[in-house]
Amino acid sequence: MMNLYYYFIQSLKAFRRKPLTHLLTVGTIALTLTLAGGITLTANALRTISEKWGSGAMVAVYLKDGLPEHKVETIRKKLTEIDGVTKTRVISKDLARKRLIQSLEGDADLVKSVENEFFPVSIEVVIHGETEKVNQCVEKMKKLSGVVAGITDVRDVHTWNKKVGHVLDIVYLIGIILMIIVLVSTTYIIMVTTRLTVENHLSEIKLIKLLGARSGFINTPVIFEAMLTGLAGAALSLLFLWAAGHFGLPGLKEMLGSSWEMISVNDFLNIRIIGLGCAFGLLSGLLSGKLALMTVKT
Amino acid sequence: MIILENVHKKFGDRVIFENLKASFNPFSLNIITGPSGSGKTTLLRMLRGEIPADAGRIRVKDKEIGKLRESSRSLLARSIAMVYQEGNLLDDRSAIENIALPLRIAGIHGSALRNKVYEITEKLEISSLSFINCGDLSGGERRLISIARALAFSPSVILLDEPLANLDKTMRKRISEFLCNLSVNEKILVIWATHDVHEIADTVHPYVFTIKNHRLELSQTIIPSFIEN
Secondary structure, three states: OHHHHHHHHHHHHHHHHOHHHHHHHHHHHHHHHHHHHHHHHHHHHHHHHHHHHHOOEEEEEEEOOOOOHHHHHHHHHHHHHOOOEEEEEEEOHHHHHHHHHHHHHHHOHHHHOOOHHHOOOEEEEEEOOOHHHHHHHHHHHHHHHHHOOOEEEEEEOOHHHHHHHHHHHHHHHHHHHHHHHHHHHHHHHHHHHHHHHHHHOHHHHHHHHHOOOOHHHHHHHHHHHHHHHHHHHHHHHHHHHHHHHHHHHHHHHHHHHHHHHHOOHHHHHOHHHHHHHHHHHHHHHHHHHHHHHHHOOO | OEEEEEEEEEEOOEEEEEEEEEEEOOOOEEEEEOOOOOOHHHHHHHHOOOOOOOEEEEEEOOEEHHHOOHHHHHHHHHHEEEEOOOOOOOOOOEHHHHHHHHHHHOOOOHHHHHHHHHHHHHHOOOHHHOOOEHHHOOHHHHHHHHHHHHHHOOOOEEEEEOOOOOOOHHHHHHHHHHHHOHHHHOOOEEEEEEOOHHHOOOOOOOEEEEEEOOEEEEEOOOOOOOOOO
């Protein structure tokens, strides 16, 4: 315990002795981690948007004219039985006409003279789930139209959402790849800077060795310092992300409009992210400290 | 306590030692003399296991240095302290931190560490230097800190590599008297490498070895006091 305290104090003293070198190291780690964290958060936000848009999709199932009411009810029940379907509603000719008039607003006069008979009866189906789930439901409905008489068409209102979902999925995938690249680069930067730290301590390490220190006494302070550097970098990057969330996000809010609700602002100070950042800092410091001690000839 | 048997050492084509034989008794003061480049520092570093011998055996406390594992060699290095000619201090640390270093390496902490450091600084009368960074100390003061650090872990052997080099007369006298009495007062085997035997205080009667023809020869020289010269 005393040793750990000594190593901690020595690491802090090392920071104080060469503040500029350490600030540069911590700053570099913080910036790369911020980039990695930013990409992760953006990818997460995009996935959230994609999932939210994917859920609650709506499909219109058009029925044959003059279909008896009990047949309409049978089709509705069959649609309700499909996994993922949360709500079904029969849209009568009259309701369809009223909806069209409402949607046209100022131009409603154009269709006011059109009789109810010209409008098709349909069943409005609400599906809940992610993009993939919605796609599966739509496929099942299309298959149903071939089996059950009375269905003329299945209109996938979700098509546009689906396309956006695909785009977002691609963006998310790119985000993940970028994040991996940035994390690998970050680890490399931490390794290089830790190696510099070890080289800074070279004369000290040689002297301590001459005084009869075992490898544990020589290595632990260096690893401790590297871990603290990594941790400080991770903490600073979280501060950067918090600042970005606090000062930069209002602009993003305007850009996203109603979609804003879909992004969890709390994610920026999420305990999971803090834990991951700190663990990454500590672990990369530990690994790079060990590696540096192995590669730098003492 | 320390026995050298047929030790050979070469650096490239340059022969330093050939069939070197010697023994150093416990609690004795031994002077190794010879011209610059004769191998005094090499011999001291070989005794600590810092430099390996090419052939022959070096035995310390019945253990052969060449055959020791690294961990055992580390333990041995703690019991054989060395005062280096260049000081080998951490210049960006205070004197007290440098003195405490061997104790920390040995796992001593807290009040035991503080008491030991206090005891040594009092003995060498260097308490006033305790909190000054070693980089800011004079040559003589640095030498004192180096000696204090060597004594911190109560070694059984102390190797001194030109400990009085580049010091003024007052400082030479002060350090010389202290070092000459180490073997008697602290019960330590002292091996002192110097190119000038006159710097040894005349109050003691050391064994004087001279490096000649790549070997150590015990000489019967009576050492005059440097104070009288």
